[in-house]
Amino acid sequence: MTYDYKEIESKWQKKWEEMDLYRAEDFSDKPKWYNLVEFPYPSGAGLHVGHVRSYTALDVVSRKLRMQGFNVLYPIGWDAFGLPTENYAIKHKIHPRIATEENIATFKRQLKSLGLSYDWSREIDTTDPEYYKWTQWIFLKFYEHGLAYKKKMPINWCLSCKVGLANEEVVEGRCERCGGPTEKREKEQWMLAITKYADRLISDLDTVDYLEKIKTQQINWIGRSEGINFTEKVKDLNIEFEVYDSIPQTFLAQTFTIIAPEHPLVKKLVEGTEYEKPVMEFVEEIKRKKAIKKFDIEKDLEGIFTGRYVENPFGTGDLPIWIASYVLADYGTGIVNCSAHDERDFAFAKKYNIPLKIVLLPEDKKQAKKVKKLDEFYREPDGLIQQPEEFKGMRWDKSREPLINYIEKKGFGKKAVNYKLRDWIFSRQHYWGEPIPIVFCEKCGTVPVPEKDLPVKLPDVENYEPTDTGESPLAKITDWVNTTCPVCGGPARRETDTMPNWAGSSWYFLRYADPKNDKAFADAEKLKYWMPVNLYNGGMEHTTLHLLYSRFWNKFLYDIGVVPTSEPYARRVSHGMVLAEDGKKMSKSLGNVINPDEVVDELGADTLRMYEMFMGPFGEAIPWSAEGTRGVKRFLDRVWKLRNRVENQESRIKNKILDSLVHKTIKKVTDDIDGFKFNTAVSALMILLNAFEKEEKISAHDYKILLLLLSPLAPHIAEELWSHLAPDPSPSQEKGGVSIFQQLWPQFNPELIKEEKINLVIQVNGKIRDTVEIEVGLVEDEVKKTALENEKVKKWIEGKEIVKVIFVKDKLVNIVIK
């Protein structure tokens, strides 16, 4: 026997919409709560069962919080700009706008079929001009404050597609789309100065409740290090540069300097010398190799001498300047001083016979001798500094601070901070993105589009193919490109690059607070009411991109006084992936994709929802199991069937054990939902149902509690069964409306949860020998006596010496014998 989920689910979805049950009220008297899930990219593939998992989880939390009296904002929208849609449009000769609309319609239908309690009145779409108007507005604010700037940058260029690629579109040096090789090309790019916020993006993590692994990943990604900038002069040339060193303790060991092959200074160093030709050839060779594959430090140490020297930086002689494959142009200053106490430098020097100098040795004399004799690489924390003389004998790991101060005092260099984080390349040469609201005027130069002229709308084009020159497809729309300068009225050209797909998602959480506003990106009072997001769920893969970007944007907006909180998200959790049944990632090519539509059709939305909550710990990747869904379906069928055994409250027979279980279940389900332990919340409900089924009859009161606890997980069946029981007052005494979701969340009675009797565990030498039922709260002497007089225990302790007896109240007694 199975219930008619199809009829029930569509019936209630319609009714809930009519009742407008899930609307979030601006400025309600109730306490506010803002739940957010990362809004989906509406791809052609439709909704993934992975979406269902995280959306259901927050839906469960939202529904429960509403029943607990919160004014909950749980919104949804579409992050719809992006390359896949553009590619789809190119392939099928269809406007990306149309493709996007179709995809959104599919996603929307699918989400609605799951009975998610979104406030649909706040739906947003990043490709809507009314939305991206404000994305452009924020860009202009960045520009106004000097945080958006243009810079010549090497970009990834796919040789076969003839298109510029974002870093994330390049996989191991190859184009993500065609698999062909890519190379770096210099191009003027818009940049956002996220590095200006690097320190605060680290330190403010202390003020938010993120999973620890998310914090560490962000900190590592930003990669802050403190060290020294040495200022150095090139001998015989009027050139000075800085060299960054994050481990300057062994600075006196430095015997050579390396400059990155791509460094602009390289040319100046060798110009007009005999080294020019071989060096420039070497540089080209390395660039080519780097473009094709990742560099392997073990095998590919390559370098060449430039013929130049750094002039005697520490009074210990000149340092030859080399070029080496392993030095990066975009970290620090792109130039490094090298010593015997860095593993790569050591290996490089050995390969090219560059003289080395040792200033760190093991404390042990024999060991020190060995290191010297065999000329081994050495850098251990317990090694002793040999030079400078003032620090001789100091442990290396303790020498950092004093030596840094020494270096500064001597005037060799200055304390400096460096980051692995780079400024954000914000230009894309694509069609399907927000136009960057800038024009270039011959007279006035770079001119921002005035706020009143926003949005700069995407023009319609015939086709979206990229151009041969690597310009955006927009460059071909001359009507659009040619415009007038907002300042002087003279002829001007529009910026043809668009924003990356991360732009719209960097502030969307603010728009939900006031999605229809056409005067501002959101009303300040509404932002003050709703922000920050109380709970934000998303994937770990966004930790160093979207999550960091959106924190940056929010902080900037906070600094210019238009958002109320410095951090956008109070708490961040992440979901685990739903894998295919074979344990692999679901993918079209492997043919192992589970389509949520089919599951909803075959088993119902409630089963799908509840199964995904039950499948395993929310944060972990779990393979899909068709068998597993059946167990949940069975459970719901049994809940359905149980309605035949429900009796009036009056005739209810007192059942202490059942009462206690009911209240324990209330506590467990409540706590587990708060703690994102949905799997054990479901199992608690199963245990309760098992107990109910053992009874001839169960009371309406108890049945209602089961339904209330079930309702966030399986809303449709709970609502349907609830409607059968109406109009009895609910156990939570809410008069309110007729919907189960207008009832109060049940509360447990602490008195009923208290155990009167417990199973005392009696151990002998830590092994369980018996359990006996005793009253709760018995004192030590009584319990010990019971234990020692226990027949089974007697057998074990007979003739043995009792060393001691451990007593844990209401839990166990452990008799230690010899």
Add this chain to the structure above:
RNA sequence: GCCGUGGUGGUGGAAUUGGUAUACGCGACGGACUUAAAAUCCGUUGGGAGCAAUCCCAUGAGGGUUCAAGUCCCUCCCACGGCACCA
């Protein structure tokens, strides 16, 4: 290589943070119902020894701390995720 997470039955996973390991679900086996099958319901189900009461052994491997370890500490192995020439 570095950072992070994890390793528990045939299987997805529980275990209140040091106190009855294997909850709940799936599967499997046995039974009821049925002409039969499906569905449903009832029972059994970590391994080993024993007629039984009962006992022994099991949480990736090996050590340690403790009256007591899946849980804490050390060493190692494996899997997954992230970063990866960052001087």
